[in-house]
Amino acid sequence: MLKIFLNGIFKENPIFRLALALCPSLAVSNTAFNGLGMGLCLLFVITSSNVIISSVRNLIHPKIRIPAYLTIIAVLVTMVEAFLHAYVPALHKSLGIFIALMVVFAIVLARAEVFASKNTVWKSLMDGLGMGLGFALAMVLLGIIRELLGSGSVFGYNIMGQNFKPILIMLFSPGAFLLVGLLMGFFNWYERRFTKNL
């Protein structure tokens, strides 16, 4: 069980290892706060979608499983959006369209199809938590680095001081793209080193 959970965080980290959900990771990780918010939203969506889909997996006719999964995910996402809009309007404003876009995030549907539709509720819960947390951590990591380099602050607190000339590209998608690439390279390198030592 724990293995399934940890799997999503490191070995199959959605962004750095599976290269899924790159679109939001490029678009809304410009500050640590946004990254965290997006990560938590996805954590909720993917965990509940995994649990629901795995509990109803035997009831759904295989021919319509994709539309069925999508409907379930869409319902969850719409709920998230409505509640965010009502209770956390600031986050809702800065995440914008990407909340609604969670419906089509490859990672959610991929876990539903690959994992939840074949495994028990408990395992799916763990997988959803692991994947969601892996995504959230990755988003926060990206957010911290991008905010630090691009605005000189982390979670809004100025760290680099007044003389720091922010690296503006980090606030744009190209900067995020570069960063994701470099971090992917780092993860690959780390894993290769790690497995060599085994």
Added chain:
Amino acid sequence: MNLLTFKGGIHPKEEKFYTEDKVIREMPRPTKVVIPLRQHIGAPCELKVAKGDNVKTGQVIGNSPAYICANVHASISGKVVDIASMPHPILGHCLSVIIESAMEDKWVEVEHYRDWEHLTNEKLRMIIKEAGIVGLGGAAFPTHVKLSPPEDKPIDTVIVNGAECEPYLTSDQRIMIERAKDIIQGLRIIMKILSAKKAFIAGEINKPSALSLMAKASKGEKDIEVVPLKTKYPQGSEKQLIKAVLNREVPSGRLPLDVGVVVQNVGTALAIMEAVVLGKPLIDRTVTVTGLAVKEPQNFRVRIGTLFQDVIDACGGFDKEPGKIIMGGPMMGIAQKSTDVPVIKGTSGILVLPKKEVNLSHPRDCIRCGRCIEVCPMRLMPNMLGILVERAKFDEAKRYHLLDCIECGSCGYVCPSNRSLVHFIKLGKFKISKK
């Protein structure tokens, strides 16, 4: 002057001054010769002598019933001391007949025809086959095969190739200077066999005396013309030569005879004349021994099977420490592991480069400068071929016309990244042929 030539190509330092004024000398008969049974393209010869046999010069020691094959003859008279696998300049190792020289040079009885005009074409081809003549430019393709084009492909033109575009080599040049008349006679025999109407003798303009002597020798013969060509490598490559002289392009994957042309090297023409008129089989050939590391560079008439070491010793040995010993010219020749290899029918030269002239720098990645594409006489993309073969993408390389490459080495010569492009291409061809 607007000289005929082709598109692409390079102009390396000619380096012919070492030997271009040296008269061809008969190299002293060696005490031992090693005659490989495979010196040509085609089927290997079957052994016709046994250990301990006494052989005479010109005696057949290997032949084969196969069509694409050339007889191998004893090049000296003496005793067969061993039959063993010996070092070979191209194949690495090959079954060879080792003959120890007798005191006297005794020749086998030969039939010869001063009045060859009356012989049938069949007979002439037979004589050429029996004499074991192959293309002496280096490719060593059996000449009688080349002189037997299929019925539906008439040959209208013969080109005698005296381009000798390889740097250093001068044997063809010297032959043209010293044996012009005999070459013309050899050419006449070729033209008769092929019933060709027109012949060209083509040579690079950097050999003016050879060309003018050839022109003098062919004076009054209306169907033979001497054409000077621009000095450019690889002018002597068949396809490029045909393009330059006749502006005909040999289609990809086809042969010169598909455009009605046969190309023969001047050395081959001479050998044909000697075989028919003098009855002499191919037991020796002209070899240029040259390079900065040779004490006295020479043009030698060398018996087939003479070891490189003996030839170099006859030139006074090494002057400097040799770094590379090459059979043939510097562009397409084959580097040798040692001097224990024999001169074979395709040995046009022995080039010894001193240590300091050997290129040892490391190859780098391709920087896409495009120079190889500019110089490639076949208009290929050697840079892509190199990369594709490196990555084992042989099918893709084939689509980039890998098999059209003539391995002239121009690409490697100009490559600023020092890439062994010919090596990759040869490897690619080998892998594709294995499939």
Added chain:
Amino acid sequence: MDKLVVSTSAHIKDSDSIPRIMWGVNLALLPVLIAAVYFFGLYALGVVLSSVISAVITEAVIQKFLFKKPVTVSDGSAVTCGILLAFSIPPSVPLWLPAVGSFVSIAIAKQCFGGLGWNVFNPAMIGRAFLLICWPVEMTTWTSPLDGVTGASPLGILKEEGFSKVVEFFGNRTTMYTDLFIGNVRGSLGETSCLLLLVGACYLFYKKYISWHIPVSFLGTIALLSWMTGGDPLFAILSGGCILGAFFIATDMVTSPVTKTGQLIFGIGVGALVVLIRAKAGYPEGVCYAVLLMNTLTPLIDRYIKPKPFGVVKK
């Protein structure tokens, strides 16, 4: 005798090699450096040195410690990259800026792709684009030659206020052309002196390190298109980074097509994009982005523009 070298033909080689070509390019850039120092003072030398040193160190460190490959900084390609980057940025930037740019050039645009020969984009231009995005204010502050007063570059004036204001700025047309040609204008370090750039370019032509195809099609397209759109063709060519780009940047072997026909297409593409960016995009100058955009098309051009092999009949 036992140490004979055995290798595949060809056994001889012409004298050109990567280091020779790269150092040749560096030599060709030297007169421009002198012009830069003359016009913008010794500080310009500092900018170039900062860029070059950072480029060389980055390349050496990455090759030695990260990839554990032989270090090839002595071939001069990192130096070339550093010089070109420094030449394409304003003369008054803080010294850390070119160093960061060179780091990005070498680390991300060159070594991440596999080193010299594999980079898709011109490393120096990637470095410049990075700097322009990150520090737009520093990267668009132009100082006058000799007196160091800041103001708009000629292309900036053209963009904001129109061509008549440009002529007014220089006095008259003749002084405009001569100032642009000599290099007595605001602009990037190495872009201003067309005269000395051409001197360097002549050396490259003489050494056959570049061919006429890219520069001619590049500049020709710019002149033609700006004439067709009612601009001043000579001004278009002499201003901004056109000359530097045409002879030193677009001609980069690694990132331009390998065939001559391909190079013509490449040059036309860059030229057209420069005119388009200058006229319609947010920036007054577009050589950098035009080159980078055409770099992306280079593999495509190479795929479709191939020489017709000898003896191959078109079906």
Added chain:
Amino acid sequence: MIKDIIKIGINLMLICLVGGTILAATNFITAPKIEEVEKEAKLQAQLSVLLSATQFKEIKQGFFKGLNAKGETVGYVISCLAEGYSGAFWVMAGVNKEFKIVRINVLTNKETPGLGSKIEEDEFRNQFKGKCVESLEVVKTPTADKIQAITGATISSKAVTEAVKKGLVELKRIIQK
């Protein structure tokens, strides 16, 4: 075959039914709250440019009349669409009765962070205070009676100024009619 289709149909219908119900419930809970939040946000935005007012009345799409507690008109609020460097964005401007600008506020902008986005900063916005239509012009040099462009972000500066100017002209036309 038919059985399959019916099965699939029922399957889908059930999912949609359950999903729909859940969403309806969500909407029931959140809709009033969302409306409240939006209203509050709008009011805050209007207030931020016209502090002296306590409530606003729409006179035309995008144009509001600001009233104080006594119901007197203290000024107007215009929301104007600006065509910026990287797309359109909303600017809100508060105007007093003499049609002089009180304050402006940039609502949603996607301008280049650190450059064009400086239009949100006070240093730029404060320049608008007290300006009338005639002085809404962008110049590049330091100025007192006009608007100085942000270094390196002339397009964004112009976009804001032009939008406000256009809105102000339109407002005058509406009021004076």
